[in-house]
Amino acid sequence: MSNMTFGKYIPLDSVIHKMDPRSKILAMLILIVAIFFPSGWIGYGVIGLCVFIVVLLSKLNIKIILNAMKPMMMMLIFLLFINTLVIKQGDLLFNIYGYTIYSEAIFQTLYITVRLFLMIMITTTLTATTKPLDLTLGIEDLLSPFKKIGVPSHEIAMLISIALRFIPDLIEETQRIMKAQASRGVDLKEGSFKEKIMAILSLIVPLFISALSRAEDLANAMEARGYSPGKERTRYKTLKMVFKDYVLIASSFVLLIAMIVLSRIYA
Amino acid sequence: MPILFKEVSHIYSEGTPFRYSALTGINLNIKEGKITAIIGATGSGKSTLVQHLNALLLPTSGSVTVFDRVITSDEKPKNLKSLRKDIGLVFQFPEYQLFEETVLKDVEFGPKNFNIENSEEKAKQALKMVDIDASLFERSPLELSGGQKRRVAIAGILAMDPKVIVLDEPTAGLDPSGSKSMMKLFLDLNKKYNKTIIIVTHDMEQVLNYCDEVVVMSEGKIKYESEVKTFFKDSSLCKSLGILPPNVIRLKDELIEKGYKIDDDVMDIKSLVKIISRQVKK
Amino acid sequence: MNVVEVENLSFSYGDDINAIDDISFKIEMGAYTTIIGHNGSGKSTVAKLLIGLLEPLKGNIRIEGVPLSLENLDFIRSKVGIVFQNPDNQFIGSTVRDDIAFGLENHLVPQKDMDDIINKFSEKVKMKDFLNSEPSRLSGGQKQRVAIAGILAIAPDIIIFDEATSMLDPQGKDDIKSMIMELHNESKITIISITHDIEEVVKSDKVIVMNNGKIVSEGTPDKVMVDKKLLIDVGLDIPFSMKIVEELRKNKIKINDEVTMEGLVNKLANLI
Numbered sequence: 001m002s003n004m005t006f007g008k009y010i011p012l013d014s015v016i017h018k019m020d021p022r023s024k025i026l027a028m029l030i031l032i033v034a035i036f037f038p039s040g041w042i043g044y045g046v047i048g049l050c051v052f053i054v055v056l057l058s059k060l061n062i063k064i065i066l067n068a069m070k071p072m073m074m075m076l077i078f079l080l081f082i083n084t085l086v087i088k089q090g091d092l093l094f095n096i097y098g099y100t101i102y103s104e105a106i107f108q109t110l111y112i113t114v115r116l117f118l119m120i121m122i123t124t125t126l127t128a129t130t131k132p133l134d135l136t137l138g139i140e141d142l143l144s145p146f147k148k149i150g151v152p153s154h155e156i157a158m159l160i161s162i163a164l165r166f167i168p169d170l171i172e173e174t175q176r177i178m179k180a181q182a183s184r185g186v187d188l189k190e191g192s193f194k195e196k197i198m199a200i201l202s203l204i205v206p207l208f209i210s211a212l213s214r215a216e217d218l219a220n221a222m223e224a225r226g227y228s229p230g231k232e233r234t235r236y237k238t239l240k241m242v243f244k245d246y247v248l249i250a251s252s253f254v255l256l257i258a259m260i261v262l263s264r265i266y267a
Numbered sequence: 268m269p270i271l272f273k274e275v276s277h278i279y280s281e282g283t284p285f286r287y288s289a290l291t292g293i294n295l296n297i298k299e300g301k302i303t304a305i306i307g308a309t310g311s312g313k314s315t316l317v318q319h320l321n322a323l324l325l326p327t328s329g330s331v332t333v334f335d336r337v338i339t340s341d342e343k344p345k346n347l348k349s350l351r352k353d354i355g356l357v358f359q360f361p362e363y364q365l366f367e368e369t370v371l372k373d374v375e376f377g378p379k380n381f382n383i384e385n386s387e388e389k390a391k392q393a394l395k396m397v398d399i400d401a402s403l404f405e406r407s408p409l410e411l412s413g414g415q416k417r418r419v420a421i422a423g424i425l426a427m428d429p430k431v432i433v434l435d436e437p438t439a440g441l442d443p444s445g446s447k448s449m450m451k452l453f454l455d456l457n458k459k460y461n462k463t464i465i466i467v468t469h470d471m472e473q474v475l476n477y478c479d480e481v482v483v484m485s486e487g488k489i490k491y492e493s494e495v496k497t498f499f500k501d502s503s504l505c506k507s508l509g510i511l512p513p514n515v516i517r518l519k520d521e522l523i524e525k526g527y528k529i530d531d532d533v534m535d536i537k538s539l540v541k542i543i544s545r546q547v548k549k
Numbered sequence: 550m551n552v553v554e555v556e557n558l559s560f561s562y563g564d565d566i567n568a569i570d571d572i573s574f575k576i577e578m579g580a581y582t583t584i585i586g587h588n589g590s591g592k593s594t595v596a597k598l599l600i601g602l603l604e605p606l607k608g609n610i611r612i613e614g615v616p617l618s619l620e621n622l623d624f625i626r627s628k629v630g631i632v633f634q635n636p637d638n639q640f641i642g643s644t645v646r647d648d649i650a651f652g653l654e655n656h657l658v659p660q661k662d663m664d665d666i667i668n669k670f671s672e673k674v675k676m677k678d679f680l681n682s683e684p685s686r687l688s689g690g691q692k693q694r695v696a697i698a699g700i701l702a703i704a705p706d707i708i709i710f711d712e713a714t715s716m717l718d719p720q721g722k723d724d725i726k727s728m729i730m731e732l733h734n735e736s737k738i739t740i741i742s743i744t745h746d747i748e749e750v751v752k753s754d755k756v757i758v759m760n761n762g763k764i765v766s767e768g769t770p771d772k773v774m775v776d777k778k779l780l781i782d783v784g785l786d787i788p789f790s791m792k793i794v795e796e797l798r799k800n801k802i803k804i805n806d807e808v809t810m811e812g813l814v815n816k817l818a819n820l821i
Contacts, residue, residue: 131643131644132643133642133643133644133647161643162641164643165640165641165642165643165684168685169637169685176358176363177363177364179318179323179358180356180358180361180363180364181364182323182351183321183323183351183355183356183357183358183424184351184364184376184377184380184423184424184427185348185351185352185377185380185381185427186380187348187380195380198376201366202364202366202376205366206363206364206365206366209363209366209409210363214637214638217633217635217638217639218638218639218641220597220602220633221633221638221639221641222641223602223626224600224602224626224630224631224633225626225630225641225651225652225655225699225700225703226623226626226627226652226655226656226703227651227655228655231655232657233654233655233657234653234654234657234658234659234660234663235654235660236647236650236653236654236660236663237650238660308718308719308720309688309689309718309720309721310688412588412589413588413589414588439715439716440634440715440716441588442587442588442745442784442785443587443745443747443784443785443786444587444784444785444786445587445588445784447786469718469719510719511719514789514810517810518789518793518810518813518814521810521814522814522817522818525814525817525818525821526818526821527817527821536792536793536796537796539793540793540796540797540799540800541800543797543802543817544797544800544801544802546821547802547817547820547821548820548821
C-alpha cells in the first residue's frame with residue numbers, strides 16, 4: 001500500500017503546495033496539451049527542464065515520480081516489442097534469426113516514453129502537492145462557468161472528492177479479502193485457468209458487495225447530515241488566486257506557444 | 268508443542284518513510300488442545316501476530332514453528348499451502364468473504380482448494396457443527412441474516428478440517444445471545460473435536476468464561492502470558508496492564524473492600540455467591 | 550414536553566413481514582433513552598425512520614411537534630443528528646476539519662462563522678489537536694468523536710446513537726459512553742441510544758425493548774431490566790447484578806432487585 005505513490009498527496013511545506021489548485025490544474029492541462037505537439041527533443045528538453053524546476057520547488061523527492069512510472073514499465077516494454085515488429089524504417093540495428101530491429105522503432109518508443117514520463121511527472125506533481133479536497137474545490141470552480149449549460153460542477157467535484165477519500169479504505173479492504181481467501185487456499189499464482197477464474201471471483205464478489213454496503217452507509221450518513229444533491233450549500237473554503245498563480249498560468253502558456261512554434265520548425 | 272514463536276519481529280514497509288515495527292522479539296508457545304485468548308489494545312500487534320500463524324505474513328526476523336514446519340523470512344510460498352489447511356484463520360467480519368451462489372458451494376470452496384476428498388461431505392458436516400439447517404444449503408449466502416452469514420463463513424474454515432482454529436474478534440457486532448452461542452460453538456470445537464483454538468478478543472468475560480490461556484500484547488510485545496485462572500487471581504495485575512477485569516472479579520474486589528473475606532481463586536458467580544451467603548447476617 | 554412522538558408506525562423493506570409493526574412511543578425533552586433488542590429486531594430501522602432516511606408505510610412521526618414529511622426534512626435534520634455504527638463509512642471529509650465543515654455547509658452556516666464553530670466543537674470532543682488529520686490516521690473511537698462534533702456543530706436538540714460503540718475497542722467504547730453521559734448531564738440534548746451494552750442501559754432514564762418489530766416493554770431500567778423472563782425470551786442478556794441477586798435468592802438470602810453494580814455492592818455492604 002505504501003508504495004502506491006501515484007495520485008497520493010504528500011504534505012510538505014513548499015511554494016508549490018501553497019498555490020491555488022485552479023492555477024495548478026490549468027497549468028497541468030496546458031502543459032499536457034503542449035506535450036502533444038511534436039516539438040522534437042529540444043522541445044521536450046525545455047518542458048522537462050521546466051517541470052524539473054517545479055518539482056525541485058515543490059520539495060518532492062524525485063524517487064516518488066520515478067515510482068509512479070513503475071506501473072507503466074510493462075506497457076512500455078510491450079510497446080517496444082510491438083514497435084519492433086511494425087516499424088521497419090531507419091537503420092537496421094539487429095538481425096537475430098530474421099527478427100529485425102530498426103533504429104526508428106527504438107526511437108519511436110523512446111519518444112512515447114518521454115512524453116508519458118513528462119505527463120506522469122506533471123500529474124504526480126499536481127496530486128502530490130494538492131490536497132484532495134483542494135483539488136476538487138479547484139475542479140468545481142473551474143467547471144462552474146459550464147453550470148449554465150447543465151454541467152453539474154458541484155456534483156462532479158463531490159464525486160471526485162469521495163472517490164479520493166475512499167481509495168485507501170478500498171485498498172485496505174482488498175488486501176483483507178485477499179488474505180481471508182488465501183487462508184481458504186486461494187492461490188492467484190498457481191493453479192489451472194478455471195481455478196484462477198474462481199480465485200478472482202472470490203475476490204471481486206466480496207469486494208463489490210462490501211463497496212455497495214459502504215456506499216449505502218455513506219449515502220445515509222451524507223443525507224442525515226443534511227446533504228442533498230442540487231441543494232444550495234455554503235462553502236467553508238474559498239480559493240483565492242495571487243500573483244504567483246498568474247505567473248504559473250502565464251508561463252505555461254508561453255511554453256505551449258513555444259512548443260507550437262517548435263513543432264512547426266520541426267515539421 | 269504445536270506453535271512456537273522464537274524472537275519474532277515484523278516490520279511493515281521496511282526501507283520507506285512509512286516503516287512501522289508491528290512486532291518486536293515475540294517468544295510464545297501456544298499449547299495444543301487449549302483455548303488461548305490474545306488480548307491487547309488496538310494497534311498492539313494482535314492481528315499481525317495471528318497472520319504469522321498461517322504465513323500470510325512472514326517474520327522479518329526470528330522463526331515461527333507450526334507443527335513440523337519452521338517459517339522464516341525466506342520461506343517459499345509454495346510450501347505454505349498445506350500449512351494454511353492445518354491452521355484455519357477466520358478474519359474479523361468473515362461474512363464479507365462469502366461469494367458463491369449457494370451456502371454449500373461456499374463452504375466447499377476451501378476444501379476444494381486444498382484438494383480434500385469428499386469436500387461436499389466435509390462441508391455438510393461443518394455446516395452441521397455451526398448449526399446451519401440443511402434447508403439453507405441451497406440458498407444464496409447473501410440472503411441469510413448477519414449471524415447466519417458469519418456461521419457459514421466459519422463453517423467454510425471448519426470444512427478444511429484444520430488442527431488449529433484462529434479467530435480474530437469472532438463476536439464483534441453480534442448481539443448478546445448471538446455472541447454466547449458463538450462462544451459455545453468454539454468451546455464445543457475444543458472439547459468435542461479436540462481443536463486447538465486461538466481467539467483475539469477484547470471481551471474479558473469471554474476470556475474468563477471460555478478460555479484456558481491468555482496472552483496480553485502491548486506495543487508489539489508480549490506483556491504477560493499465563494493460565495486464565497492465574498491471570499485473574501490478582502486484579503491489580505489486570506489494572507496494571509490497563510485492562511478492566513470481568514464483572515465477577517470487580518464485584519469480588521469491591522466486596523473485599525467492604526469487609527467480606529473471599530479467596531483469590533473464587534472467580535465464578537456460583538462460588539462467589541456461596542461465600543457471600545455464608546457471611547451475610549441472616 | 551415530548552420532543553419525539555411516534556404513532557402507529559409501521560415499515561416494511563419489501564413484501565415481507567413488517568420490520569416495524571405498529572409501534573408508538575414518546576420521548577421527553579432532555580431524556581436519555583436506550584433502545585435494546587436482538588439483531589434484526591427493528592431498532593436501527595426506527596432510527597432511520599426518525600431521521601427520514603426511510604419512509605414509513607403507515608403512522609406518524611413528530612419532532613418537536615413538527616410532522617416528519619418531505620417538506621420538513623431540512624428542519625428535522627437540523628434538529629436531529631445521528632451517529633452510525635461504522636466509524637469509517639460516515640467520515641465524509643478528507644480531514645477532521647473538513648468533515649465537521651461538511652454538515653455546516655449543508656445547513657447553510659455562513660463561512661465566517663465556521664472556523665469558530667469547528668474549533669469549539671473539536672475542542673469539546675477533544676479532537677482539536679487532530680483538525681488536520683486524515684481519517685486513516687484516526688482510531689475508531691476518534692472517528693466517532695469527530696462524528697459527534699460534526700453533529701453538535703449544527704446545534705441539534707436530539708442525537709441518535711445507532712450502535713455507535715459496537716465496532717470500537719474497550720477504550721473507544723468508554724470514551725464514547727462517557728461523552729454521551731457528559732452530553733446528557735451538561736446540556737438539554739435529548740439522547741436516543743440503540744445499544745447492546747447493558748451497563749449503558751442501566752444508566753439511562755428510560756429503556757425501550759424491541760422484538761420482531763414491536764415494542765415489548767418500556768420503562769425505567771430498574772423496572773424493565775429485572776424482568777429476566779422477558780429479556781431471555783427476546784435474546785438479550787440480563788444485568789450482571791441481577792444474575793447475582795438471582796443466585797443469592799437461591800441461597801435463601803432476601804435481597805431486592807438491583808440493576809447496577811454500585812447498588813448491589815451497597816446492598817451487600819449493609820448485610821455484613
